[in-house]
Amino acid sequence: MKINGEKILVIVGPTATGKSGIAVLLAKKFDGEIISADSRQVYRGLDIGTGKITKKEMEGVPHHLLDIASPKRKFSVAQYKKLAEKAIRYIVYKKKKLPIVVGGTGFYIQALVDNLDLPEVPPNLELRKKLEKKSVVELFEILKKLDPNRAKGIDSKNPRRLIRAIEIAKHLGQVPALNFKPSPTNYKPLFIGLDLPDKELKKKIRMRLFARIRNGMITEAKKLRKQGLSYKRMEELGLEYKFLAKHLKGELTKSEMIEKLNTAIWQYAKRQQTWFKRDKRIHWIKTKKEAEKLVRKFLGN
């Protein structure tokens, strides 16, 4: 089940910095296959709004963990981790190639690369409904009784986290023996980070948003609705789909949607920067050449 010391390449960075492109380039150069680490691109049908790479852009490089889930159902980190590990095993042992993990979902990458202890626990809607009525203070008390270990580290003011923690604790039994210390790393990763100065990134995000609209993002949302994706669920998907749903429901005009969405994407990009900033393993690069050099050295050992 475990992979020991397998070299993997990990490409991270905020949205709109060109991760997909450089990943394909490196995959071709170093004989790799790509594993997406994007919490929304796993869903089928969310293409334009998530900026999913097209067949043509893949240039023949196999991509894993895209289009593997229905947007109607919730997909979780635990599932991601499991499937990504499987994909890595397949790429390393069957294909004898270099796995390249690429994406902006820092938490997914952390779960995978640092081997977080995540037994699969499906959402319990009934329980959630009940818990949602309680205050954070009450929730925190409940969690303390159920899983004092988890309660110690949790953000006690965050209802979302508290509810999920309670859900997990209940599912696993009275005192879950989760391993909260980082497990030994199973992979030998090389982290490459892509970023841009704020001003440039802002501009790129805006241009890309207009391009997405031109390319039929609104039609895509309508199609998803027709296929039975509720507006409520669409809003849960965040960013483009959240604002698209509000627009289709008539709560926002098209231009309001564009402006609010643009702001939201920028805020998201900053959150990604905050996340990746603290991982000192990341080599922040400016050019493709730098990336190539790093990878060559990495594989040479």
Added chain:
RNA sequence: GGUGGCGUAGACAAGUGGUAAGUCAAGAGUCUGCAAAACUCUCAUGCGGCGGUUCGAUUCCGCCCGCCACCU
């Protein structure tokens, strides 16, 4: 020209004679379970300007400036 109303942070906006709510934006963060999510922190010595009344004015008065509405 007249009459009335308004003028509070980048935007919206509440408010009081006793020392400026809130929301958004912006910035900084958190992170082992919905992570494109959720959460935390910071952000007006100053309420259009100048005077006056007052122990004290953003709040009352006067003038000026600007905007809006209506009237001539």
